[in-house]
Amino acid sequence: MTFVSGLTLGRRFHDEVLAPILRRRLPGLRYAAGLLDGGSELLGLDTPRSTDHDWGPRGQLFVAAADVARIPELRAALDADLPAEFLGWPTRFTGDGRLGVADPRGTRHGVTIDELGGWWHDRLGFDPGGGVGTEEWLATPTQRLAEVTGGAVFHDGLDGALTTARAALAWYPDDVWRHVLAAAWTRVAQAEHLPGRCAEAGDDLGSRVVTAGLARDLMRLGLLLHRRWPPYDKWLGTLFARLPGATPLVAALTDAVGPGDWPSREAGLVVALEAVAAWTDDTGLAAPVRARCRPFHERPFLVLDAGRVAAALRAAVTDPLLRDRPPLGAVDQYVDSVDVLTHAHRARRLAAALPPAPPQP
Secondary structure (H helix, E strand, O other), X not given: OOOOOHHHHHHXXXXXXXXXXXXXXXXXXXXXXXXXXXXXXXXXXXXXXXXXXXXXXXXXXXEOHHHHHHHHHHHHHHHHHXXXXXXXXXXXXXXXXXXXXXXXXXXXXXXXXXXXXXXXXHHHOOOHHHOOOHHXXXXXXXXXXXXXXXOEEEEEOOOOHHHHHHHHOOOOOHHHHHHHHHHHHHHHHHHOOHHHHHHHOOOHHHHHHHHHHHHXXXXXXXXXXXXXXXXXXXXXXXXHHOOOOOHHHHHHHHHHOOOOOHHHHHHHHHHHHHHHHHXXXXXXXXXXXXXXXXXXXXXXXXXXXXXXXXXXXXXXXOOHHHHOOOOOOOHHHOOOOHHHHOOHHHHHHHHXXXXXXXXXX
C-alpha cells in the first residue's frame, strides 16, 4: 500500500466514498465533514510509522440538531455500503484504541457521526460557533486548539457552521495572548536561576533536569509568539524547529540540554533566552524590554531576569478579568496530566476553580 498523508486520504475517502453514499441513500441531507478529532495527520506530521494504529480511511460527519433523528439511518447506510478497502487500505478496524488497527477482518469503520454543537461541547466544553470568551480560551489546552484548527473540513453544508466555528478558534485575542505569554515568562523567571545553582552545588543531574524544563518552556513560548498552537510533547521539537529563524535556537537549546558541562549549558541557555525575549518584543504586544542576560545577584551565573518581560506584558493587559488573575495562563501551562487535558469538562472545572488574585495594596 502506498502511503499518502492522512488528510489527503480522508479527503479522498469523503469525496469518492462517503459523499456518494449520502447522496444516494439520504438525498437532501445537510451535513458537514472533516477531520478535527486528533491524530498526527491533523498537524501534517503523520508518516508510514503512523499507520500501525488509529490511522486509515476515516472521517467525521456532522449534522444539525434538527437532523439528529436521522443519525441511525446514516449509520446504517454506511455500515451497508462502505467498501472493504479504499486505496488499498482496509476501511474496517479491529483492536483497542480510538480506532484500533486497520484490518479487513475488523468490525468497526472509521466514520463518526455527531450533532455538530454536541461534538464541540464534548471536544472543547463549549460551542465556538457562539463565540469564545476569556474563560473558554483559558480552559482549552493548546493541543486541542492545534487539532481543530489544523485538521481539515471536506464539506460544510450546514450554512458554514463548521467553518465559522473553526475560524473563531484561529488565535487568542490580544489580551488573552498577553496573559498567556506573561504566564509563560513567569515560569521561566521562577526557574532560570536554578540550573547554575545546582551545578555550583555539584548536582549536575539536577542542573540538566531544570535546564530541560526551561528548554520546553522556551519552545512553547516560541510557538506562541509565532501564533502557533503548541502541541503535546511528541511534536513540540518538530514544530518548534520549523519556526522562521529557529535554527540558531535549536542549536542553542541542543547545547543547553546536551552532554556538555555547565558553562556549555549556560551559553546555550543565554542564546535561547535572549532570542525568545527579542521575539516577544517583536510582537508589539507590550513595551519592548530589550532584555539581555546578566548575573543573578552576586552569583556567578547568568539569568535573563524574565520577570521583567512578564511584567511588561501584564502592564499592557486592559481586560479587567485578566488583570485580576494570578499569572497562571491557560490550563496546560499549570497542568501536565493527560487525564485532565484530554477531557474538556475536567479541564474546565479545574480552570474555573482557580481563585482570582488577591487585591494589590
